Amino acid sequence: MLDAVIKRRSIRKYKEEEIPVHMVEEVLRAGLLAPSSKNRQPWKFIVVTGRSKAEMLEVFRQGLEREKNSPLLPESAPYIGGAEYTLQVMKQAPVIIFIVNTLGLEVNRGLTPDERIFELCNAQSIGAAIENMTLAATDLGLGSLWICDTCFAYQELNGWLNAGGELIAALALGYADEAPAVRPRKSLEEAAEWRY
Template sequence: MLSTIAERRSIRKYKNIPIPRPFIEEILQAGILAPSSKNRQPWKFTVVSGDSKSVMLKAMEQGLDRESRSPLLPGCRQYLGGARNTLEIMRQAPVTIFITNPLGLNLSEPLTEEDRIFEICNAQSVGAAIENMTLAAAGLGLGSLWICDIFFALEELQAWLNPQGTLFAALSLGYPEEAPSARPRKPFSDVVEWRV
């Protein structure tokens, strides 16, 4: 298993080859099998491909255009170019899975300490589901890209998806057209502290 983790890469170039539905279902099942805080399983998956893909891309593009004029995330303006690049990656990938948290709270309202902990626990759970999905994709010979740039188009994508809850992330999938090298990792000794 450690070799699959070590060899997994974030893929940003995809071949124009459809993914067999059983592969997508296996990836989704891997997400569903993730551990979750209090077994809440705070996830819902929306698989976008085919004709729906162009509508999704249009919503993303409208969000990026709106963000350049009237930003929801003004402190992240320097990342807008990267988000436009992500849109092109989503255009290439044959499948994008949107992950929503049906238990998500409205983050524009003040949170109590208990709400904040609830959100952190659910975020950890959804993160585990997405990581399981990226590893399942790698095991099937597929590439994936875990996408958070969707938050630049949050209003538009939420309106299009109409989810119950909060849009959390997206995961693009496809057969890789590239084989990037591993990105550097911090040294083991810098991130691990032993207390015995």
């Protein structure tokens, strides 16, 4: 698996080739094997392809238009262009997997300290599941892109998914049509602090 960690890249260009269902299932199983806080397993994966994908892309586009005029995230307005680019990437990928926090609380709800910790723990668990999925995709020879730009169309996509939880992210899957270089990373000395 360390090989997959080293080879994993965020892929933004995909071939038109479809992915066999068994490979998508392998990626999903990898997500299910992730550790989770108190073993709550707060995730639900919604696989979107074909006609449903076209419908989802339109919902996402509408959400981006609404965000420009009536922002849920006004301080994030400079990043909408990136979300529009992400929408184009999602059009190329044959499979989009939405990750929903089935135990999630509404985004605009004020949280108690206990609820805030609960949300942080669930977010960590879901992050582990998504990372497992990206590594499994790499191991299977697939490209993937962990997408957080769904937040710009949060209301629209969450309503469209109607999954009984809160939308956290999406994962694009497909055969890579690019081979990006490793992006700069912090050095071990910059990122790690040892205390004895």
